Amino acid sequence: MSANVKENIATIAKPMLDELNMELVDVEYKKEGKNWVLRMFIDHPDGIGLEECSIVSERMSQKLDEEDPIQGSYYLEVSSPGAERPLKNAKDFQGAVGKNVYLKTYEHVDGRKTFTGELAAYEDGEITINIREKTRTVAFQVPERLIANARLSVL
Template sequence: MSRREEIENKTEALLKPIAEKNEVRIYDVEFVKEAGEWYLRAYIDRDGGVDINKCVDVSHELSDALDAHDFIEEAYTLEVSSPGLGRQLKKDRHLQNSLGLDVDVKLYAAIDGTKEFTGKLTAFDSDTVTIETAAGEQTFNRKEISNIRLTLDF
């Protein structure tokens, strides 16, 4: 397990009772370096969505818990937010909850000149993701996928 994954897992464990107390679900936790700065991001959700006040409440409690356990050596910025409407689907639980919904799939390399596909998420397993597009069923190897998000339809 990488150091990043260890930090994410420990943070999620600290966040679990805080999320339960605040009646939200943990969507994801990520520890990433962007433009030379470290960010610890916790995404929370609940039916009907979360508002800024709920994010602030969870952020304060999580910050206190992180300070008490002090397992992150790097300086970082803590962010707590909703995963948003066009949320990224990174984990199996995200895919499971999105079956039957429209998704945008972006690939690392083009297939027949196309790197982006949109369709209804119909199936997934440990190796593949399948969507139903206007042109028919399309199955992708998960190693080929750079990003899967819920489709934003306005």
């Protein structure tokens, strides 16, 4: 998806989500089968349920009809980021300290490209992840710039 589509959707959604005390976690726009799907992942401090998704979907549909930022037809889906919420920015990483995470890097860090363990710290773009290996816990320092994919992990 082009960054512009994602930015446009975020710009349209932000005021409405702020009013509802919600956060836009991620946006996907991709072809699934022969249909295009615009998928918004939202969150709220008290969690997200069907009712919240329905409210945002209704309001967002109206906004998208008014502003028409995407050419052609597509389906709008609004959902919670779920138990394996993506970690996209500093705020997400800071909020995940003390939780189990999965990281995949673009290149090897200490001989590996995937890490699953406890996010021990996030400081100045460096992630410290503690991984339990048989009889000991090993701490790995992973630069944020090398992270290809990061999410909370259900172990």
